Amino acid sequence: MxxxxxxxxxxxxxxxxxxxxxxxxxxxxxxxxxxxxxxxPSQYQKYLPEGFYISRWKKPGRVEADFGPLDAKTVVRNIYILFSRSEIPIAAENQEIMDLADLSTPLPPWLTEEDLATYGALYEKSGFQSSM
Structure with a gap:
């Protein structure tokens, strides 16, 4: 396996x-x-930077603050772009993770606009609180 x-x-x-x-x-x-x-208890948090998405999004209200101003398709697009880079996105104290996305960055070659529209629609329906 x-x-x-x-x-x-x-x-x-x-x-x-x-x-x-x-x-x-x-x-x-x-x-x-x-x-x-x-x-x-889990030692995971002490090894991760404060601005790392796992640390940031575990705190109540942080995901809503980060994703709230954006539609679901944009959130999905930003996540795929941010996590397709070689460096891990780390937000500064006064930033949200979504602030790090460069909107002029093209989609990765393995993600089409049709794929993005499908994922965006699914998350629009389910929200980001749980899996699709």
Whole structure:
């Protein structure tokens, strides 16, 4: 079994690989560093910068502040653009993650305008509080 994981799925994928190495060929994650599990509460937050999206969006009201002024299609577009870069987007204290998106950046070649419209419509319907 091999995993390719992005986002919040990285931590359970790493843990599964550590607990069941005989069942895993490899784990590839995007945007989520490996942090070895330890005793007590999750140590994840102490290794992540304050402006990193996982740290930022866990706080009540932060996602709404970041996504609120934008329509769902724009949020999805910005996320794909931001997380397709080689560097991880880190917002300054007075910024939102969406402020980091350069609106003149073309879509990645693997994401069409039709794909973007479909994802935007799904999130418009479901919102960003849970999975589509």
């Amino acid at each position: 091999a995993f390719e994981i992005q986002d919040f799925g990285g931590k359970p994928a790493y843990l599964f690989a550590l607990l069941h190495p005989e069942r895993v060929l490899g784990v590839v994650t995007l945007g989520v560093p490996f942090i070895p599990p330890g005793p007590g």
